[in-house]
Amino acid sequence: MLKINNLHAQVEGKEILKGLNLEVKAGEVHAIMGPNGAGKSTLASVLAGNEDFEVTDGSVDFEGKDLLELETDERAKEGLFLAFQYPVEIPGVSNINFLKTAINEKREYQGKEAISAKDFMAMVREKSKLVELDSKLANRSVNVGFSGGEKKRNEIFQMAMLEPKLSVLDETDSGLDIDALRIVAKGVNELKKEDTASIVITHYQRLLDYIVPDYVHVLYDGKIVKSGPKELALELEEKGYDWIKEEIGQ
Amino acid sequence: MSVTEFVKNLQANNSAFGKKSASLLEGKDFPTTRDEYWKYTRLRKLTKNEFTQSGKDFSSDLSGVWKEDYSNRLVIVNGKIDESASKYDLSISKGIQSIEGEIKENDNINAGDDQIFSMISKAYAEDALVIDFNNQKERDLLQIVFVNTRNSAIANTLIKIKASKNANARIICNYISEGAGVGFTNTYFNLEADENSNIELVNLQAEEAGTFHIQSVNGTQEKDSKISVWNFSSGADLIRNNVNIRQNGKGCDTHVNGMYYGEEKQHIDNHIFIDHASEDCESNELFKGVMNGQSTGVFNGRVIVRKDSQRINAYQQNSNILLSEKATINSKPELEIYADDVKCSHGSVTGQLDAKALFYLKARGISEERAKKMLVSSFLEEVIETLPEDELKNYVVSQMVSRIQLLDHE
Ligand SMILES: Nc1ncnc2c1ncn2[C@@H]1O[C@H](COP(=O)(O)OP(=O)(O)O)[C@@H](O)[C@H]1O
Ligand SMILES: [Mg+2]
Numbered sequence: 001m002l003k004i005n006n007l008h009a010q011v012e013g014k015e016i017l018k019g020l021n022l023e024v025k026a027g028e029v030h031a032i033m034g035p036n037g038a039g040k041s042t043l044a045s046v047l048a049g050n051e052d053f054e055v056t057d058g059s060v061d062f063e064g065k066d067l068l069e070l071e072t073d074e075r076a077k078e079g080l081f082l083a084f085q086y087p088v089e090i091p092g093v094s095n096i097n098f099l100k101t102a103i104n105e106k107r108e109y110q111g112k113e114a115i116s117a118k119d120f121m122a123m124v125r126e127k128s129k130l131v132e133l134d135s136k137l138a139n140r141s142v143n144v145g146f147s148g149g150e151k152k153r154n155e156i157f158q159m160a161m162l163e164p165k166l167s168v169l170d171e172t173d174s175g176l177d178i179d180a181l182r183i184v185a186k187g188v189n190e191l192k193k194e195d196t197a198s199i200v201i202t203h204y205q206r207l208l209d210y211i212v213p214d215y216v217h218v219l220y221d222g223k224i225v226k227s228g229p230k231e232l233a234l235e236l237e238e239k240g241y242d243w244i245k246e247e248i249g250q
Numbered sequence: 251m252s253v254t255e256f257v258k259n260l261q262a263n264n265s266a267f268g269k270k271s272a273s274l275l276e277g278k279d280f281p282t283t284r285d286e287y288w289k290y291t292r293l294r295k296l297t298k299n300e301f302t303q304s305g306k307d308f309s310s311d312l313s314g315v316w317k318e319d320y321s322n323r324l325v326i327v328n329g330k331i332d333e334s335a336s337k338y339d340l341s342i343s344k345g346i347q348s349i350e351g352e353i354k355e356n357d358n359i360n361a362g363d364d365q366i367f368s369m370i371s372k373a374y375a376e377d378a379l380v381i382d383f384n385n386q387k388e389r390d391l392l393q394i395v396f397v398n399t400r401n402s403a404i405a406n407t408l409i410k411i412k413a414s415k416n417a418n419a420r421i422i423c424n425y426i427s428e429g430a431g432v433g434f435t436n437t438y439f440n441l442e443a444d445e446n447s448n449i450e451l452v453n454l455q456a457e458e459a460g461t462f463h464i465q466s467v468n469g470t471q472e473k474d475s476k477i478s479v480w481n482f483s484s485g486a487d488l489i490r491n492n493v494n495i496r497q498n499g500k501g502c503d504t505h506v507n508g509m510y511y512g513e514e515k516q517h518i519d520n521h522i523f524i525d526h527a528s529e530d531c532e533s534n535e536l537f538k539g540v541m542n543g544q545s546t547g548v549f550n551g552r553v554i555v556r557k558d559s560q561r562i563n564a565y566q567q568n569s570n571i572l573l574s575e576k577a578t579i580n581s582k583p584e585l586e587i588y589a590d591d592v593k594c595s596h597g598s599v600t601g602q603l604d605a606k607a608l609f610y611l612k613a614r615g616i617s618e619e620r621a622k623k624m625l626v627s628s629f630l631e632e633v634i635e636t637l638p639e640d641e642l643k644n645y646v647v648s649q650m651v652s653r654i655q656l657l658d659h660e
Binding site: 048050071075076077082087088089090092097099158 | 616621
């Protein structure tokens, strides 16, 4: 589904991603862990097409397409979803209208008819229940006045509404209490299908108690320096990142 | 550039105030950017054209313009009333003669260089209207459609609106154009709000590129009256709106709101002047602009609180978004306060679209164009919200949507 090869990216002239490789197949859940500043969010931003970041080398293949050639909105329409580490507040744009617009643009792109108001509302009810998001929030401006936890659940709600092929969750767990964490994980797990995949970026092991990854990768200084099975997460939790540094000889 | 040169092809009307205005204009020059209230507005692209008084044949289909529930309709083509396209049961006197005695050559509220165009209207108007709103029971609704057929047409119109005691008037003015070449619409409104009356004037300026629109609204208010003016502006090459309101009696309320969208080399200028000449009054101004291309926006909000005008609340806000690096905005509040028990506030902000918000929308699969429109629309929505009644809001959006980057109301 996703194949990242030797990806280099910089921001304001500073190289952040330094030759990153990663392959994700349909049906898989990949966890990416790593210390602060390693470049995890940068990877997510580059995948989503944030123009603050300049790709200087490497390639990203998404379902047979050159992802880096696509506009941000086209990437989403092709089935990529990024749950933001810091969801943006947009006063004056209602959550509902925004999602309806997004869904219909995607459907148009796929050559489908616009969703009916009735089907859309039914979907809103169903999906907001899934992430236990107060349906009142759906009518408010995007993320305005939402608590930290509500913002994160809103990300998962949007993900559920947009039904992506590949979701990238950037520290969706940070700042969440155990209850919220459980809800977010439930959302992700229920959306997991044979033909979808997720990349879960996290700082802590605890999310992985709820979302069980097939692979765990360590991103350090702009590269994936170690990959392993889910047990690697526990090891990282126990020993921190210093042993990795030693292992890679820094 | 001399006014005499500009009007050389025009026939002055034969009213007393018209002749007086024409003689006052003799030897006058158009204001330049050295004049305080024209500092940012160059008139050359308007004044270099030769305009002529033109006929009233037009071909635009107005069916999409009419607001269904407005039983009073007037069509003014190139400054002249088209009787066959109009219908009304309001008390309306028409023709230049009707306005004799109603309009003085110097009813200027802040006499000065911004009145050159009102004087041109007064001298060269081919038609005039005096509309009496005297219904004490319910609000009267009137829609006026101004058509400019271009091909060098100049449309000078004089309109006096009188709301007698306790009367309620709501007037929608649609400005449209057709044809090709240049066209100039120069409208002069005189509003008289008697005690406890309410005048609402909604201007929808939706002419095309190649046209110029200068509008002067001079209003006076008596005790407990309310005047609200909205300017929705886009499309023409040059738009200048002067709104001058004087509060003569206690307990007056004045609202002047607007939005403007400029692209290419369009120039949109709002000069608002509120004269708090009495006590216990309020004024509110909210203007929002979005400038694209190489367009220029100007907002000047002048408020005077006179010496004995105590307990005045005057609020003013102008916010702008620049969508391009070459667009500019000149925003200036001007508060002159001579009383001491006064609450005044003013704010002016100019910024860009929120790049983070734009990226967020795009990352959900919304195209850049649509995402920008959503953000612009949400920015401008605050002005739409100042209109009374949802139905009117929806109507205004539907009329301006082809000119301003607004999202249709659902
Ligand atoms: N917009 C930006 N401008 C400048 N530097 C940035 C920007 N975004 C990230 N960086 C820098 O890139 C590095 C990696 O950041 P980030 O990808 O956010 O790390 P992580 O998510 O792994 O904590 C950090 O040194 C950070 O300061
Ligand atoms: Mg991060």
